[in-house]
Amino acid sequence: MTLETLGFFIAVVVKALIFCVALLTGFAYMTWGERRIVARMQWRVGPNKVGLWGLLQPAADGIKLLFKEQLQPKEAKTFLFVLAPMISLVVALCAYAVIPIDKDPVNIFGYSVEPWVSNPSIAVLYLLGVSSLGVYGIILGGWASNNKYALLGAIRSSAQVISYELALGTALVSPLLMVGSLSFHDVIKQQIDGSYFTGDGGWLILAQPVAFFLYWTAAVAEVNRAPFDLPEAEQELGAGYHTEYSGMKFAMFFMAEYVNMFTVSSVATTVFLGGPGGLPVDDSQGLLFRLLAHGPHWFLLKVYFFMFVFIWLRATFPRFRYDQLMRIGWQFLLPLGLINLGVTAIGVALQWKSYQFTLAVASMMVTLVALSLLNRKEKH
């Protein structure tokens, strides 16, 4: 092995470690943010006693979870019982291997560092595939608990996840069709370097608002998050697939859920909001312009905005009943995604500019609304 290859491997490992640590710390403070923000939306104050502004609360919770007795039902299959949360967490963290946090390689102490762990040409495919593996963690968790209600919760949860994966994938295909590549780096480059009015660049949310809405709804359902969190609500069937888990194993399921939230938010910012892109300024005119044009801080800002939207949705809406949930996934999101895909495909074939895509999608929505108004049955 040459020194260069060794250096490459070390760089990849170090970057992966940095991502893991950042995600787990982010998860911890996401719980803090959620409790404080949901409290504020309910006219109360969240935890503010443990540290300044309650910032040490996640540390206190972590210590508590570590000290909790790890119960295991007598008839539970130990190997699967212990494996399930590990699968969930590892799969959730693996998805971050392909997400870039800046557009171009940066120069640190003379070395050119690429701001991503890897940049395969099939990044989106990898990400969707790896996220699908998370379903194994859920099913194994429910089965290995030897609790029929946990199993029911696990089955409900996994059915929900795989249904919405379809809607998610279909919603993602439309903007990717516009970019013409499955690599996140190409997606970012087109959004930041291209122009909305004169080319096929600009943030893809402007060109594909319907796809964004579909993607976001499917993402919230994919993560089992309110208002789609029936399988894990405490008032339903115990607490779903993680009923029998306590202590650190439960913490791992919890971590997996929040890291999944970070993943879908990151994909949303990368594909729709231009990832690390900032203001449309030229980035070669010095450090300030370089930072204004694109950078990891923009990426973080957008991901945190999406996390805020997760919290906002949770504080606002009551949860869907399970049949309503499945109906939305199959009978609303999927058909709409396919129609949107059709319109996008026509546009790509005709080589439309970005604003033409927006107009086409808008007229598609207007047509659908008009059709539904015409089809409405007369009320007597």
Added chain:
Amino acid sequence: MDEVIKDLIALGKGLSITFRNMLQKPVTITYPENKRKFPARTRGRHVLHRYEDGRERCVGCLLCQGTCPAGAIYIEPEENTPDNPVSAGERHAKVFDVDLLRCIYCGHCELACPTNAITLENNTAIAGYTRESLLIHKEELLEPKGTATLGSTVAWDPKPPTPNTGDFDGSETSSAAVGQGDRPSRKRGAGH
């Protein structure tokens, strides 16, 4: 589809409400830096009161012990000696224990007391590390020497009791005589 659009607009309205809520001041009272103002009739921890001349109001009649539904009060009465009149009657309470863990804070002892000796005041922060520490004795219950308040009696009884001196010679068995207000005297007759 149009229904969907209308529903989505309704969802947006809901989101705006929560967002606005987030920007408003929370209604939480941040205990212990700020505390609630309790109403006047709050039933908290008990206090034994005194007359203005320093004698205790409690005459060891055991009425509060008898009426307590939880059996939280334990009293041992003792005769008053002429050279040390602890209370204003013939006897006083030598031991007056209130078990704060048994007490249900109903206020019946306050209502039963003929001399307005025991009242429930607004100390609701009652906590301890051991059961023994929450069985309080007379020293902790009694008002300090020099204070002669009426406590929450004035909140329950609109006419404050007069007098507050504790001088009565037993010729009248009236509420006013023992300092419990201007209620009309009961005539002593058959059946009383």
